[in-house]
Amino acid sequence: MTAMARYAIVAVALFLALGLQLHNATALLPFAAWPAWPFDPAAMDTNQIILAYAVLPRGAVAILAGAALGLTGFLFQQVLRNPIADASTLGLSSGAQLFIVAATLFLPSAIDGSREMVALAGAATATAIVFFLGWRRNFEPVTMVVSGLLVGVTASAVAAALTLSQGEYLMSLVTWNGGSLSQQDWSTAERLAVELGIALVASFFLMRPLRLLALGDTAARSLGVGVTAIRLAVAAIGIFLAAGVSAKLGLIGFVGLAAPHLAKAVGIRNESPLMVASTAAGALLLWLCDGLVQFAAQAAAEQFPTGAVTALLGGPLLLWLLPKIRHAKRPAHAQLHLVRKSSPAAAATLVLIVGIALAASLLVGRSEGVWHWLSLTEFEQFLPMRWPRLLAACAAGGLLALAGAMLQRLTSNEMASPEVLGVSGGAGIGFAMALTFAASPTQWQMLAGAGAGAVTATLLVLAYAQRRHLEPDRLLLAGVATSSLGTAILGALLAIGDQRAWQILNWLGGTASTATESSAVLLAALAVATLAVALTFVRWLTLLPLGNAANVALGMPQRSARVLIVASAAVATAAASLLVGPLSFVGLMGPHLARQSGFVRTREHLLASFAIGAALMVLADFGARNLAFPYELPLGLFAALVGAPYLMWQIGWRR
DSSP states (O other), X not given: OOHHHHHHHHHXXXXXXXXXXXXXXXXXSOGGGOOOSSOOGGGOOHHHHHIIIIIHHHHHHHHHHXXXXXXXXXXXXXXXXXXXXXXXXXXXXXXXXXXXXXXXXXXXXXXXTXXXXXXXXXXXXXXXXXXXXXXXTTTOHHHHHHHHHHHHHHHHHHHHHHHHHOGGGHHHHHHHHTXXXXXXXXXXXXXXXXXXXXXXXXXXXXXXHHHHHTTOHHHHHHTTXXXXXXXXXXXXXXXXXXXXXXXXXXXXXXXXHHHHHHHHHTTOOSHHHHHHHHHHHHHXXXXXXXXXXXXXXXXXXXXXXXXXXXXXXXXXXXXXXXXXSOOOOOXXXXXXXXXXXXXXXXHHHHHHHHHHHHHHHHHEEEETTEEEEOOHHHXXXXXXXXXXXXXXXXXXXXXXXXXXXXXXXXXXXXXOOXXXXXXXXXXXXXXXXXXXXXXXXXXXXXXXXXXXXXXXXXXXXXXXXXXXXXXXXXXXXXXXXXXXXXXXXXXXXXXXXXXXXXXXXXXXXXOSTTOOHHHHHHHHHHHHHHHHHHHTTHHHHHHGGGOHHHHHHTXXXXXXXXXXXXXXXXXXXXXXXHHHOSOOOHHHHHHHHHHHTTOOSHHHHHHHHHHHHXXXXXXXXXXXXXXXXXXXXXXXXXXXXXXXXXXXXXXXXXX
């Protein structure tokens, strides 16, 4: 594409954004009736007041917020030398969102006049976690983005669960979380303009060290650049801008990711012009998206928050940018797991742990803040209510851990799991489709939708990775991109605020309280059947980590093996996700704990992973029931609160 054609596309986008803004404004009030500046509310009618203090400020806010996010994306991509770094992929926006939701629900006095400080604290906390994990691995791009996206997904899930626990706040919090640009005056635009101006001035002073940092840390240090200080300065500016936008508007995703690449697509390469162009591209992108949202709202009964629409850019953008990421190879460890044998003591310990988990869930109760063993009478009374959810939790945990074990061996990557590899994200998309196209979906329809989505998403991720010859770490990132797209679709449906929002929020949090005798027995039967099928894959799962050459030499049907293993993992994940939601990390923890306990041979690893996953989910159900007694915490959230720190430890501390 020639330079003239690229500039023509930019001009068309600019005129389209301006045209949409004028169309949306004139649909309310003809241009000839617009009030003159400065606005005087006393001399205006209702439509003029709406135009002057709602429509026009909304356009200004879209431009300024987009510019702030574009600048944030440019700074993070430059300082980390990472083409997919921005406030969304590094978890800043989600951290700010979580802190504001928590403060709104539990400490509303902190929000009055201090919303920006609360958002700043959340963004800073998320950034500190991600940067610490990245520092442990020399800010390797895949590690940074996987860490950031998982921090973001975890924060969003916790925020959704908190919202679910306070139903009276559902509509306002969900709409705000979606990134609504609705305005009532010019105050937000004025504050954004001041913050953007401060950040631009500070960024210009960082241009020279950023140019030198692009040469590499060693070269930059030899030229007198304080690498750590520059990274901290850029992080401070990014936190300042992302927290400001999140506090005022909610979660607006992936504008900062796209803006620098749009600027580069025009042909701009030098740092200073690229910074200005990225800022302008972010402004144009969000302004255009908001214009399209308003235009569509005039023709339809539903209006989605603009942030929910921009979030849909994330998955496709990440997949497009994935091959551009530099990669630090690490040796595979699968071959080391072929010959070790587990000890009888380890097996006995595992059986004991599972038994303790089951006994605690069945026999321990809590009333008036006191823990006690149930009497025989209490046990008989509670058993009909407890055994279905206990059986369902066992089956769901076993299914997730079994799926994680199969995926880890299939990809030769110990960080693979249903949550990370896109299986849960695909299940979420299928679940949403079942809710959308079925008037009153049954349990079977939701299971079929979730299963179809999980299988489709996983096969697409694997096909994409195989076609582009991606390393296992990049395969993880492709899966996280799929999960991000699923989260965006669910977020858009949440923003509608109808009955589907309640169903989606319940699914996101996960609960075993809905398990009935029939559904628990069905899930348990499916878990046993899936385990039996997985055990027939033992030879394939043993040989696949050896690589293509060895598999061909041994006459193994690689394509058929991969498809069958992926399909089994996807069906297991879909079935379990209907009970515990998309985020529990049991699929990651179960196989890891099994391996660390000495169960490293394939058959033993699958069986031990299944058992440990079942025990973990039973204990999670026990904690969800009793920790906040008499209220019940979402099951998936409770498991994720344990699993997320474990995942961060795996990323940051294991070599």
